[in-house]
Amino acid sequence: MQKILYFGRLSDVTGCQEERLEIPADIETAGALRNWLDKRYGAGGVLLDPTVRIALDNEIIFDGAPLHAASEIAFMPPVGGG
Amino acid sequence: MLQVSADPIDAAQALRSFEAHASDAGAIVTFSGQVRPWASSGDVEILHLQAYSPMTETGIETAIRDAQSRWPIDHVCVLHRVGDMIPGDNIVFVATASKHRRAAFEAADFLMDYLKTKAVFWKKEQTASGAKWIEPRAEDYSDAARWKDKETV
Numbered sequence: 001m002q003k004i005l006y007f008g009r010l011s012d013v014t015g016c017q018e019e020r021l022e023i024p025a026d027i028e029t030a031g032a033l034r035n036w037l038d039k040r041y042g043a044g045g046v047l048l049d050p051t052v053r054i055a056l057d058n059e060i061i062f063d064g065a066p067l068h069a070a071s072e073i074a075f076m077p078p079v080g081g082g
Numbered sequence: 083m084l085q086v087s088a089d090p091i092d093a094a095q096a097l098r099s100f101e102a103h104a105s106d107a108g109a110i111v112t113f114s115g116q117v118r119p120w121a122s123s124g125d126v127e128i129l130h131l132q133a134y135s136p137m138t139e140t141g142i143e144t145a146i147r148d149a150q151s152r153w154p155i156d157h158v159c160v161l162h163r164v165g166d167m168i169p170g171d172n173i174v175f176v177a178t179a180s181k182h183r184r185a186a187f188e189a190a191d192f193l194m195d196y197l198k199t200k201a202v203f204w205k206k207e208q209t210a211s212g213a214k215w216i217e218p219r220a221e222d223y224s225d226a227a228r229w230k231d232k233e234t235v
């Protein structure tokens with residue numbers, strides 16, 4: 001089980017700010033996870049938007065990065081500032 | 083000092099603490115930002131701010147170090163609210179202390195530009211017509227761009 005966080009407007013799409021999910025073994029990269037979750041939520045591409053960045057354990061990563069060993073995965077839309 | 087918290091910010095008290103801490107400085111500049119009562123979609127009822135710790139704090143610490151490398155500032159304080167706020171609540175308090183005022187003014191301005199555009203926060207305004215996530219305004223980006231490649235005076 002991996003902890004997944006959805007920040008800002010993304011939680012409106014997923015209906016939750018945080019969840020624990022069993023990610024299928026064939027989802028090996030951040031980009032694959034993005035696609036899988038977008039389909040899972042019927043998000044219509046909201047999670048695929050390149051301005052939505054993905055962080056593994058608090059580090060921003062590219063879509064090609066492997067997911068293994070990450071304990072927390074965050075989906076982050078453009079930050080809105082304070 | 084840096085604090086990102088759902089606790090209310092008492093700017094007067096924060097200033098007194100900062101003055102005591104920076105009594106050797108010579109010049110102190112402070113900025114307090116408050117929740118605005120109005121938005122494009124109507125009167126603001128609640129402003130909700132979300133952070134991602136520790137990424138939010140790490141980013142602000144980097145901005146503080148950047149400010150310290152650009153200007154000779156001796157002390158910095160950044161307090162930022164998260165969670166639900168109402169109009170008039172303090173959302174941010176920034177204080178800088180330096181031997182001379184210009185460095186303190188510019189460093190505070192620089193930190194505010196970082197906090198308004200690049201800091202890891204997500205912001206939602208609740209008005210009578212519903213809730214809306216807010217992204218930075220174009221002028222926030224152009225304000226922040228003022229510091230790009232600018233030589234330290």
